[in-house]
Amino acid sequence: MSQPPPRENSDPPWRILSSLSNPAYSPWIGLFFRLFLAWILPFLLDDGRLIPGLSYTDIDFLVFTDAAKYIQQGQSPYDRHTYRYTPFLAGLLAKFPHREVGRYLFCVADALCGWIILSLRQSQAKKDGNNIENWKVGLGDALWWLYNPLAINICTRGSSESLMVLLPVLATFWVATLNERTESTKQTTADSNASAATVKQVFWTGICHGIAVHSKLYPIIYSLSYMAYFATPPRTRSKTIIYKTNRFPWNHPVKLFRLAMLWIQRLLSPLPMLFLLTFAVTFVVLTWLAVRLYGNEALHEGLLYHFGRIDHRHNYSMYWYWIYLARARASSVSSAMATLTLSRIGKILLLPQAFLLAYSSLGMGPNPNQLGLTLFVQTYLFVSHNKVITAQYFTWYLCLLPLCSRQIQLQSREVLVAVALLGLSIVAWLGSAYLLEMQGMSVHRIVWACSVAYFFANVNVLTVVLQSRIPKDKVKESTMQKKKS
Numbered sequence: 001m002s003q004p005p006p007r008e009n010s011d012p013p014w015r016i017l018s019s020l021s022n023p024a025y026s027p028w029i030g031l032f033f034r035l036f037l038a039w040i041l042p043f044l045l046d047d048g049r050l051i052p053g054l055s056y057t058d059i060d061f062l063v064f065t066d067a068a069k070y071i072q073q074g075q076s077p078y079d080r081h082t083y084r085y086t087p088f089l090a091g092l093l094a095k096f097p098h099r100e101v102g103r104y105l106f107c108v109a110d111a112l113c114g115w116i117i118l119s120l121r122q123s124q125a126k127k128d129g130n131n132i133e134n135w136k137v138g139l140g141d142a143l144w145w146l147y148n149p150l151a152i153n154i155c156t157r158g159s160s161e162s163l164m165v166l167l168p169v170l171a172t173f174w175v176a177t178l179n180e181r182t183e184s185t186k187q188t189t190a191d192s193n194a195s196a197a198t199v200k201q202v203f204w205t206g207i208c209h210g211i212a213v214h215s216k217l218y219p220i221i222y223s224l225s226y227m228a229y230f231a232t233p234p235r236t237r238s239k240t241i242i243y244k245t246n247r248f249p250w251n252h253p254v255k256l257f258r259l260a261m262l263w264i265q266r267l268l269s270p271l272p273m274l275f276l277l278t279f280a281v282t283f284v285v286l287t288w289l290a291v292r293l294y295g296n297e298a299l300h301e302g303l304l305y306h307f308g309r310i311d312h313r314h315n316y317s318m319y320w321y322w323i324y325l326a327r328a329r330a331s332s333v334s335s336a337m338a339t340l341t342l343s344r345i346g347k348i349l350l351l352p353q354a355f356l357l358a359y360s361s362l363g364m365g366p367n368p369n370q371l372g373l374t375l376f377v378q379t380y381l382f383v384s385h386n387k388v389i390t391a392q393y394f395t396w397y398l399c400l401l402p403l404c405s406r407q408i409q410l411q412s413r414e415v416l417v418a419v420a421l422l423g424l425s426i427v428a429w430l431g432s433a434y435l436l437e438m439q440g441m442s443v444h445r446i447v448w449a450c451s452v453a454y455f456f457a458n459v460n461v462l463t464v465v466l467q468s469r470i471p472k473d474k475v476k477e478s479t480m481q482k483k484k485s
Helices: 015-020 026-048 059-072 087-093 100-127 139-143 149-156 161-184 190-215 218-231 253-267 270-294 296-307 320-330 335-348 350-364 368-384 391-398 401-407 413-437 444-467 472-484
Strands: none
Touching: 026 100, 026 149, 059 087, 059 100, 087 100, 087 270, 100 149, 100 161, 100 401, 149 161, 149 391, 161 190, 161 218, 161 368, 161 391, 190 218, 190 270, 218 253, 218 270, 218 350, 218 368, 270 296, 320 444, 350 368, 368 391, 368 401, 368 444, 413 444
């Protein structure tokens, strides 16, 4: 018998790279990377085994696990100094026999967040008319989270940020599912079937959002955006009900008053109120339960502390040097007066954030095609204007960037230059911070100048990103061109 001709290998040599972006494999590959690094890197780097004086594990992970031990011993997690998180986080870690299981749990949550991001991207591709059976997420989208070195580093070091960012992404997933079901429902059956599905999705979004805000206070900035989205009827979501930024009626008090009345009327409609009620009940019940179990310390350390938190130690925020000087001056007076002064400073610094977040919520939130972009812009504004900024805060908006990648020309020259300038500002800050922290050099003003440069680099990035937005019709056109190619 004649041997069959050898089958030609039609697969390209970069098939392995293409499998990294396959939605069926990439979450598992990302999870494997995280679990392996979470096992090997602490073994090599902790306790100065490989590099003397260097420890890989995040100090917060030690705080979590110590608080979990207190719970196992029947004590309060707040007996652990500097534990300022929800008590349920320590209670969750207390269920595991070994503390390293908590690190692996954070890795699983991080990979799950990446899977939800890919699912949302697939939902967006379906909305654009792509063939879902042959659809593959771009490797660039997967790199933003699943293969992002920063996200992998933070979760493998034992930071709980991976678990915290999962909740806002999950809430956004419920909102996106609501949008998909509402638009896919025919007009003849929308009154019965769509209303039940809408109420269910709003209900679950409110619960998830309540858990997220209780666990980590920052997702509360998304509340008005969600309400603005739910306040806009499906038939008018393709049209904006608010003026564009460059045409906002600041100089016309009558128009501005009518616009405010319109928003009040819409925000008091049933769906936004259902979301607000579900969110508030979930948040209040969890907070009440925490206070019931561990006293008022759970309220003060887990929530209220973060409203007036100020950190005089150097961080990326341009406010740190001002706070550092104010703390030094306040130390010359009584401790009560110093505490009052620093508390007032912390509250004053919240005002610019509150204005920018409210404006972006009502200006961008109602448009379903911009919801991911709205949340990204809000988080970016919040982080860049915050009085305390650490590298962990970067994950708050990086997890949202893939949700709006199809609306932004991320590969444009302007965006690349802006990101490069941001990277240079971070490198300059790290270098000056190293001289201050490790070498003991008095370079406080240089670190502050680098923090100011970092702030303006962030403003430049956000400006360029908003200017590079792709119109809705061009988004669909570019998607179809990618499909043909």
